[in-house]
Amino acid sequence: MAQEQSARESTAAAIGQPGSTFSRKIIWIAALASLVLLAVAAVVVASLLKPKLIGFTGYDLSLDFFHSMEVGVMEGAESLGYQSIRYDQAGDETRLVTSFKRLIEEDVAAIIVSPISPEVLPPLVDSAHEKGIPVIINDIGGGGSDYDAIVISDNWQGGVLAADFSAGYLKGREGSRKVAIITVEPSAVYAARRGEGFKETIKARGYTVAAEISAYSKQEDGYTAMKFILEEHPDLVAVFAENDPMAVGAANAIAEAGRTDILIVGFNGDKIAQDAIAAGLMQATVAQNPEEMGRITVQLADRLIKGKNIIFDDPDKREIYVPVELVTSQNIQG
Numbered sequence: 113m114a115q116e117q118s119a120r121e122s123t124a125a126a127i128g129q130p131g132s133t134f135s136r137k138i139i140w141i142a143a144l145a146s147l148v149l150l151a152v153a154a155v156v157v158a159s160l161l162k163p164k165l166i167g168f169t170g171y172d173l174s175l176d177f178f179h180s181m182e183v184g185v186m187e188g189a190e191s192l193g194y195q196s197i198r199y200d201q202a203g204d205e206t207r208l209v210t211s212f213k214r215l216i217e218e219d220v221a222a223i224i225v226s227p228i229s230p231e232v233l234p235p236l237v238d239s240a241h242e243k244g245i246p247v248i249i250n251d252i253g254g255g256g257s258d259y260d261a262i263v264i265s266d267n268w269q270g271g272v273l274a275a276d277f278s279a280g281y282l283k284g285r286e287g288s289r290k291v292a293i294i295t296v297e298p299s300a301v302y303a304a305r306r307g308e309g310f311k312e313t314i315k316a317r318g319y320t321v322a323a324e325i326s327a328y329s330k331q332e333d334g335y336t337a338m339k340f341i342l343e344e345h346p347d348l349v350a351v352f353a354e355n356d357p358m359a360v361g362a363a364n365a366i367a368e369a370g371r372t373d374i375l376i377v378g379f380n381g382d383k384i385a386q387d388a389i390a391a392g393l394m395q396a397t398v399a400q401n402p403e404e405m406g407r408i409t410v411q412l413a414d415r416l417i418k419g420k421n422i423i424f425d426d427p428d429k430r431e432i433y434v435p436v437e438l439v440t441s442q443n444i445q446g
Contacts, residue, residue, distance in 0.1 A: 166194045166413055167215035168406075169208065171226045171252060173200040175357070176382040177402050178226060181250060184406020185224055192414050194221070205229040212236045216243060222413035223247045224406075230255030230299055246416040248409045251402075253301045261412050261422055263405050263432045264302045270398040270436040271309025271352075274377045277396050277438055278310075278350050279317040281375055288347035290322040294337050294362055296354045297328045306354045306379050306398070314352075322348065327358040331384075334361025342369055350375035356385035356397055363393040381437075386444050396440045405434050 168185045170178045182198055189196035197218065199211030208228050215223050216239055223240055227233055230253035237247045237257040249262040278291070291314055296303045311321050322345045327333035334353060338361065341348065351366075351374060353359035359378025366374050378385045381399025388394040412432070415422055425433045439445075 164194050164221035164417065165218065166196050166222050166224065166410060167218065167220035168196065168198040168224045169201060169211040169215065169226070170198065171201055171228050172203040173198075174202070176384070177356075177380050177400070181226060181402040181406040184403035184408075185250075185410055186406075187403075188407035188410030192410060194410070194414075201228045203228055205232060208232065209236065213239075216240050216245060219243070220245060221417050224250055224409045224413060226250040227252050227255065230257075230301075233257035233259070246413060248412050248416075250405055250409045251302065253299060255299075259430065260416055261409075261424070261430050261432060262302075263409050263412070263434060265400040265405070265436050266433040267302055267305035267436075268309040270379060270400075271306040271311075272313045273436065273438045274306070274352050274379065274396070274398050275310045275313035275317065277440070278314060278352065278375055278377055279319070281395060282349055285349065288349050289319045290345055290348050291319050291350040291352065292323040292325070292341050292345065292348055293321060294334055294341075294351060294353040294358045295324055295326045296358070297326060300329070303354050303379075307352070310352045319350075327353070327361065329355050329357060331357040331361040334358030335365045336361075338362035338365035339369075342366070342371070348374055350377070353378045356380040356382035359394060359397065360384050360388050363388050367393055381439055386439065389439070389441055389444055396438055398436050399439045400436055401434055408432065408434065 166189045168182065170182055173179050173182055186196050186198065197220070199214065201207040201211060205228055209232055212223065212225060213236070223245055225247065233255040234257040237259055240247050241258065246260040249259045251264055254262050293307045293310060295307050315321065323341045325337040325341060327337040334357060338351065342365065351362055353362055356378040359376055363376050366376065376394045378394060378397040381397055385394060385397040389397065412422055424430055
């Protein structure tokens with residue numbers, strides 16, 4: 113019996129006494145576990161406290177329109193407590209693809225894209241969604257992708273404004289009733305609504321659309337297109353360009369030809385167009401608000417990140433429209 117009692121006491125000492133090896137192991141394991149839990153908690157807290165990142169990749173940030181859009185995105189993100197990162201596609205499809213993939217790799221909370229080539233977006237958007245990253249398109253088009261929302265100007269209404277202005281400006285003028293439309297690139301399906309709205313309205317006002325030529329949104333191509341149109345239709349009375357760089361290019365071609373009798377209306381509200389209006393080379397432009405468009409896309413991103421619903425102007429197409437306004441010499445910005 114004495115031996116059994118001694119054995120029990122020895123075992124108790126081995127597992128319970130402060131100086132025992134087993135006790136020291138327990139203490140070390142508990143301390144290590146505490147350190148691990150503290151480290152995990154620190155990571156979680158740091159993750160929660162770290163501002164989320166919103167990514168933006170823009171069509172060509174050297175252009176006034178897309179630079180203003182960039183400003184809206186950056187300021188909008190900051191106002192909502194997000195950090196932001198941006199890439200410039202510089203009008204290059206490869207840069208669109210690589211910048212979009214980089215934003216996915218950087219694990220941004222949302223991606224805002226104004227694409228030079230919308231048709232390449234479907235697999236990119238799918239890749240973003242696989243990582244739980246929402247995608248908002250800003251202008252141009254979605255290329256058939258499964259985007260979460262698209263923000264565009266009210267392009268059709270802008271075309272109507274341009275046509276109504278043109279018809280009013282030309283009212284009472286006798287002779288030819290020929291007008292021309294210089295269009296953007298075919299992939300810019302939303303911008304094409306500008307020409308559609310203009311065409312339907314100007315035809316209803318008794319004018320004929322004698323020519324439609326694409327100048328791919330470029331000033332130099334607008335110049336070339338206008339020279340060709342003038343050769344084919346010297347009796348033209350007005351031209352509507354679906355964006356301002358093309359309109360300014362057309363205005364330069366018309367001025368070079370010594371013509372002062374042709375009305376020119378653009379679209380965007382770019383500084384170059386407003387300068388041309390002030391100089392008398394153009395008569396009007398339909399102004400978009402790209403900075404506001406940028407802010408709206410961030411607001412949408414914020415709602416999607418937080419799991420909130422979005423109210424669309426066209427739910428089937430997930431479109432949200434931003435109002436436009438006509439700018440002439442009467443209300444041009446100083």
